[in-house]
Amino acid sequence: MSGVFLHHAALTFGRTTRHALREPAWAFVFPAVLPLALVAIITQVFGVMIALPGYGTDQLVDFATPGLVFVSAMMGGGFAAGRLVTDATNGYLDRLRLLPTSPAAALAGLLAFEAARAVPIAALLLVVGALLGAPLESPAAVALVLALVALWSAAWNALFLVAGLRTRSAEITQALLPLFLPFMFTSSIWVPHTAMPGYIRELAERNPLDLLTVAARPLLLDGHLAAGRLAVAAGVATGILVVLAWIASHQLAHLVTAD
Amino acid sequence: MSQAAALHPGAFGFARTAWLAFRREELRARRRFAMAWVFPLVPPVVTVTLFADLTGSVARLPAFPDPSYFDWLAAGAVLLPGMMGAGFTAVGLAEDLRGGFADRLRLLGASPAAVTLGRMGFDAARVLPAAALVLLVSVLQAEDVHPSVAGTASLLLLAAVWAMAWNVLFHLVARLSASPQAPQALLPLFAPVTFLSTVWLPAELMPRWAERLAEANPLSAVVEAARQWTTGDVDPAVVAGGIATIALWSAVLVVALAAVERRRR
Numbered sequence: 001m002s003g004v005f006l007h008h009a010a011l012t013f014g015r016t017t018r019h020a021l022r023e024p025a026w027a028f029v030f031p032a033v034l035p036l037a038l039v040a041i042i043t044q045v046f047g048v049m050i051a052l053p054g055y056g057t058d059q060l061v062d063f064a065t066p067g068l069v070f071v072s073a074m075m076g077g078g079f080a081a082g083r084l085v086t087d088a089t090n091g092y093l094d095r096l097r098l099l100p101t102s103p104a105a106a107l108a109g110l111l112a113f114e115a116a117r118a119v120p121i122a123a124l125l126l127v128v129g130a131l132l133g134a135p136l137e138s139p140a141a142v143a144l145v146l147a148l149v150a151l152w153s154a155a156w157n158a159l160f161l162v163a164g165l166r167t168r169s170a171e172i173t174q175a176l177l178p179l180f181l182p183f184m185f186t187s188s189i190w191v192p193h194t195a196m197p198g199y200i201r202e203l204a205e206r207n208p209l210d211l212l213t214v215a216a217r218p219l220l221l222d223g224h225l226a227a228g229r230l231a232v233a234a235g236v237a238t239g240i241l242v243v244l245a246w247i248a249s250h251q252l253a254h255l256v257t258a259d
Numbered sequence: 260m261s262q263a264a265a266l267h268p269g270a271f272g273f274a275r276t277a278w279l280a281f282r283r284e285e286l287r288a289r290r291r292f293a294m295a296w297v298f299p300l301v302p303p304v305v306t307v308t309l310f311a312d313l314t315g316s317v318a319r320l321p322a323f324p325d326p327s328y329f330d331w332l333a334a335g336a337v338l339l340p341g342m343m344g345a346g347f348t349a350v351g352l353a354e355d356l357r358g359g360f361a362d363r364l365r366l367l368g369a370s371p372a373a374v375t376l377g378r379m380g381f382d383a384a385r386v387l388p389a390a391a392l393v394l395l396v397s398v399l400q401a402e403d404v405h406p407s408v409a410g411t412a413s414l415l416l417l418a419a420v421w422a423m424a425w426n427v428l429f430h431l432v433a434r435l436s437a438s439p440q441a442p443q444a445l446l447p448l449f450a451p452v453t454f455l456s457t458v459w460l461p462a463e464l465m466p467r468w469a470e471r472l473a474e475a476n477p478l479s480a481v482v483e484a485a486r487q488w489t490t491g492d493v494d495p496a497v498v499a500g501g502i503a504t505i506a507l508w509s510a511v512l513v514v515a516l517a518a519v520e521r522r523r524r
Binding site: 023024025026029030033034037038041042044045046047048049051052171172174175177178181182185186190191195196197200 | 290291292293294297298301302305306309310312313314315316317319320440441443444446447448450451454455459460464465466469
């Protein structure tokens, strides 16, 4: 990877960060408030569910927090994609055509921004979870899970970039926002596999969010490194990221180089 | 809008201005379909299908009052579209304040009350398809939810009126801030307000602190009113309590909104 590529990616990262600071509602408030409500309120209100068989933890907040950090990366999805669509429609990408800038570098900067944006929000959720009693004792485990959150955020947001570049509609990127809901409700974040209805259990087995949750839960709660599960979860997230980033990169290159 | 006010003074001019404001929001919603139509529809439908199915085992707990979780959730679910998709016209208001359109309306004599009513009327109307769909899904999944025709109409009317009342808060924030970001940032407020109410669970099953908050939450009174029609066992006092709660909520916020509007003028 050349220094020029990294420099251009860093410039895109900085530009997107400045946009995010000017639009904090979509960039930071929306993705932070809902997950915080899930961790701080819903795990308490639905705490009675821990009496049902299959949980294996003392409180619902212990059980749910490891999965909710990944949901937080999904809840604010599409910010960078929305910016890219705006760039495609207001002439900014035309200006890029005149400059020796690689579309892949611009895309890498956008995805890096999305990866970085998710980390402080996820860290805040872990702090709130710990304050409510979730036993998060290993800093190394927390760091590893935050790295997974960043990877998952980039992968999830690559989907929004593909959709945004395909349609060039900021509305589409916003309309995809609630897509996190079916993923969350077909995973074991709230309910253990054994207590799920059959069809949801089958969906959970194919849900990347569930793979991440199942890998992160023992790591965060017991410091137990389930290496196999972790490798599968990281591999699936990386695979999704690579495939979608490759598609988005081609779409963007086509957009920038088209006559 | 202004021409309507100038050519048709009085009640007719007021109604005409409100209708034009409604139509303008409807046209804006075609361009911004995500916030206008997707947000009020998708999350509530996913909630009454996947979420209710996933957490349905909570109905097996000894203190749970209904035969299934769908039966409990039906009443509150009808009110969710108005909350999960709130703020659409408030964002439009903030954009108008910032872009100067609101000043033009003022100079041309359009009644601010009529414009606000038209906007909020659209907020009420756009949640109706979602509320109807959520109610239909609930009826199909629940064991004992069979609202009559009058009960269904009452539930949908309640959903629309509550959507208007909830959106007054967003209009107030938009007026105070004149920033489209502010009402958007307020959208997740539905989460703490609904989860600390009796939408999702009976208060008795919550921890003590949450139970107290749920009992004091105005939304709980509205949900209990809705529950009268989903169960078919209507207690007029509970319905009146829900309606009075909406009226009080709206009155307080409308007075505040009018005060902010007067200060601006």
